[in-house]
Amino acid sequence: MSRVRPLVAIVGRPNVGKSTFFNRIAGQRIAIVEDIPGVTRDRIYADGEWLGHTFTMVDTGGIDPKSEDVLLYQMRRQAEIAIDLAQVICFFVDARTGLTPDDREIATMLRKSRKPVLLVVNKVDHIGMNDEIYDFYELGLGDPIPISAANMLGLGDLLDAIVSKFPPQADTAPEEGDEHTIQLAVVGRPNVGKSSLVNRLLGQERTMVSDIPGTTRDAIDTAFTDADGTAFNIIDTAGIRRKSAIEDASLERYSVLRSIDAIRRCEVAVLVLDAADGVTEQDARIAGLISEAGKAAVVVMNKWDTVEKDTNTLEHKRKEVLSDLKFMDYATVVFTSALTGQRVTNILAAVRDAYGQASRRVTTGALNDVVGDALISLQPPVMGGRRLKIYYATQQAVLPPTFILFVNHEELMHFSYQRYLENQLRKAFGFDGTPIRFILREKKKEGDR
Numbered sequence: 001m002s003r004v005r006p007l008v009a010i011v012g013r014p015n016v017g018k019s020t021f022f023n024r025i026a027g028q029r030i031a032i033v034e035d036i037p038g039v040t041r042d043r044i045y046a047d048g049e050w051l052g053h054t055f056t057m058v059d060t061g062g063i064d065p066k067s068e069d070v071l072l073y074q075m076r077r078q079a080e081i082a083i084d085l086a087q088v089i090c091f092f093v094d095a096r097t098g099l100t101p102d103d104r105e106i107a108t109m110l111r112k113s114r115k116p117v118l119l120v121v122n123k124v125d126h127i128g129m130n131d132e133i134y135d136f137y138e139l140g141l142g143d144p145i146p147i148s149a150a151n152m153l154g155l156g157d158l159l160d161a162i163v164s165k166f167p168p169q170a171d172t173a174p175e176e177g178d179e180h181t182i183q184l185a186v187v188g189r190p191n192v193g194k195s196s197l198v199n200r201l202l203g204q205e206r207t208m209v210s211d212i213p214g215t216t217r218d219a220i221d222t223a224f225t226d227a228d229g230t231a232f233n234i235i236d237t238a239g240i241r242r243k244s245a246i247e248d249a250s251l252e253r254y255s256v257l258r259s260i261d262a263i264r265r266c267e268v269a270v271l272v273l274d275a276a277d278g279v280t281e282q283d284a285r286i287a288g289l290i291s292e293a294g295k296a297a298v299v300v301m302n303k304w305d306t307v308e309k310d311t312n313t314l315e316h317k318r319k320e321v322l323s324d325l326k327f328m329d330y331a332t333v334v335f336t337s338a339l340t341g342q343r344v345t346n347i348l349a350a351v352r353d354a355y356g357q358a359s360r361r362v363t364t365g366a367l368n369d370v371v372g373d374a375l376i377s378l379q380p381p382v383m384g385g386r387r388l389k390i391y392y393a394t395q396q397a398v399l400p401p402t403f404i405l406f407v408n409h410e411e412l413m414h415f416s417y418q419r420y421l422e423n424q425l426r427k428a429f430g431f432d433g434t435p436i437r438f439i440l441r442e443k444k445k446e447g448d449r
Contacts (some may be wrong), residue, residue, distance in 0.1 A: 005047065005263075006166045009082040012092035013102045014062025017122040020151035022046065022059040025159070033363030041310075045260065048259050050159040053166060065105040072442065083110070086270045088118045088165045090158070091141065095124045095132040099139070109137040114145040115265070119144045120158060123150055123231075181223065181231040185266035189282050192274045193302040194333060196338035200442050201348065212357050215249070225350050229325045235262045263289055266356070267295045267399060268433075270349045275317070275335065278322035278340055287328045294400040296354040296434040297331040300347055305337040321396040329428070330434045360427050367393050367403070375426040380417050389413035391443055400435045406443040413440055 003149045010018045026046035046057050060079040083089055091110055093103050110117045121133045123145035145161060147154035186194050202224055223233045237259040256362045263269055269290045273283050290297050300312035300319060307313065314335055323331045332350040336343045389408040396402045403425075407413060423434050 005054050005264075007082075007085055007261075008048075008057045008088045008090060008162055009079075010057060010085035010090045010092065011060050011063060011079050011083060013064060013100070013106060016062070016092045016094040017095075018092045018151045019059055019088075021120075021122065021155075022057060024149055024152060024155060025057060045264070047172060049146060050160070050163055053163040055162070058086070061111075061132045061293050063102075063106050064100055065109075069238050076185035083113050083115065087167055089113065089115050090120050090162065090163055091117055092120045093136055093144075095129055096112070097145070098132065101133045102138075102188045102316060103139065107141055109358050109419050110141070114169050115327075117141050118158070118161050119164070121146045121211075122149055124148055124153070143144055146302070164290040179231065180322070181233050182351065183233050183235070183267040184270060184351055185235040185237060185262040185263065185268075185295075186270045186272060187237050187263060189274075189280070189286070190375075192272045193338045194272045195238070196301065197272060197302060197336070197344065197347070200341055200344045201234065222258060228346075228350055228352070230348070232348070232351070234267060237262045260289060263293050263295060265293060268298065268354050269293075270298045270300055270347065270351065271331075272300045272302050273321070275304045278317075279321055284325060287325050291328050291435060294435055296358040296400065297328055298347065298350045298354055298433065299328075299331045299333045301333065302338055304335040305340050305342060314410070328435075330431070330435060331435060350433065357431050358400055358434035360401060360429065360431065361398060361408040363396055364394050367425075370424055371405075371421065374421055378417075378420060380412065383412050383414065383445070386412055388414075396439060400437055401431055402439065404439045404441055408440050409444065410440040410442055 010022055012018055025048045047056055047058075048057055063075070063076050063079045087326045089110060091106065093099070102283070118141060119136060119141040121136055122145045124130065124132065125148045130146060133144045133146050145154065145158050147158055149155070184197055188194055193245075201223060206398060221233055221235050223231065225231050261360065271283070271290060273279060273288055287297075287299075291377045301317065301321065307317075317335070321333050325331065332354060333342060334346050334350050336347065371390060375390060380390075386409065390405050391408070392406040394404050396404050405413075405421075418438055421438070425431065
């Protein structure tokens with residue numbers, strides 16, 4: 001079953017080594033690391049795994065409780081949002097600097113959050129520095145956990161403590177016959193009509209509607225049931241803009257964070273585009289966030305009433321949209337007008353279908369029949385004198401449908417052949433509106449050398 005990963009927020013004042021730890025766990029240099037306070041300006045996500053537990057980390061800029069500098073104020077607000085969204089908080093302090101007044105103020109803020117907080121004393125680079133951690137007991141946040149992110153010391157102990165604080169996980173896909181509320185996020189650039197569409201779907205003026213980009217500041221959840229009896233929780237989010245288009249003092253920067261979080265926790269994402277604009281570069285970026293998160297998707301071309309049409313316009317536009325979003329060509333495209341109400345009800349029908357396909361399981365026998373036929377119809381290419389062998393396939397999870405392929409050598413799976421296999425599965429089983437994931441595992445067949 002697919003599950004929503006717990007969110008782990010990494011917070012603390014500037015220059016205590018938060019980004020160094022984040023990069024170590026993420027396995028790559030994602031956050032910029034410099035010994036200058038304020039380098040990490042934006043919240044950054046990365047997925048991690050420890051002892052079978054998957055989670056999402058969010059790196060934040062440093063918290064400076066007293067500064068009135070616009071940039072530092074922004075960073076403080078981003079960290080506050082991360083704290084609000086997180087299930088576990090890692091509060092980083094610096095063993096070399098020792099306990100500071102800012103550490104005390106941040107600790108007070110974290111206690112008010114009533115979230116599980118782990119006090120992490122970073123830069124304990126050798127055992128002789130262990131005495132430096134005792135002053136931090138004064139913060140009243142439990143036993144400090146000494147680590148050195150730069151030298152990779154104590155990281156296992158910290159990860160053990162993090163996963164021990166996770167809440168019990170619930171499957172996002174229900175058993176057959178159980179009622180389920182589909183988690184639906186409405187996302188897109190500012191001013192493409194997201195709030196107007198939500199109001200049409202709900203039949204009421206629930207969210208503020210304005211022609212000014214960025215009117216909707218936060219993600220807002222509303223539960224409702226449609227005419228067919230399907231329960232939804234609809235998350236109306238603020239528009240996602242390019243970072244360069246967001247003024248430093250604007251609340252829109254914080255709204256982007258909530259929109260990204262809405263994608264992370266939804267089951268189906270509705271990407272709203274302006275039909276007159278087509279697919280813009282920023283639309284493609286947002287689609288990339290949805291695809292990377294493995295979410296089922298519906299693309300809504302809003303303001304269709306403003307487009308001049310002939311008999312072939314709709315189909316031509318559909319092909320154009322899916323061509324521009326090549327990595328998300330599995331999505332259903334719906335052409336609507338929030339202003340006139342045209343085809344708005346088709347959105348929920350498409351969401352129901354996408355969720356049903358993303359939740360679908362296929363039998364192991366049927367799956368291996370399709371994979372076997374695919375291998376016969378088109379053998380994998382020879383790479384370095386060797387050919388890929390697929391011994392067995394099984395479905396591991398849903399939301400999105402995830403399949404394990406047992407192969408002789410993982411490196412022999414060319415991306416084009418994996419795409420061929422994906423197309424064969426779609427041809428046989430559907431999976432419209434949802435991405436498909438493959439996991440490769442090497443399994444030596446008896447007699448192979």
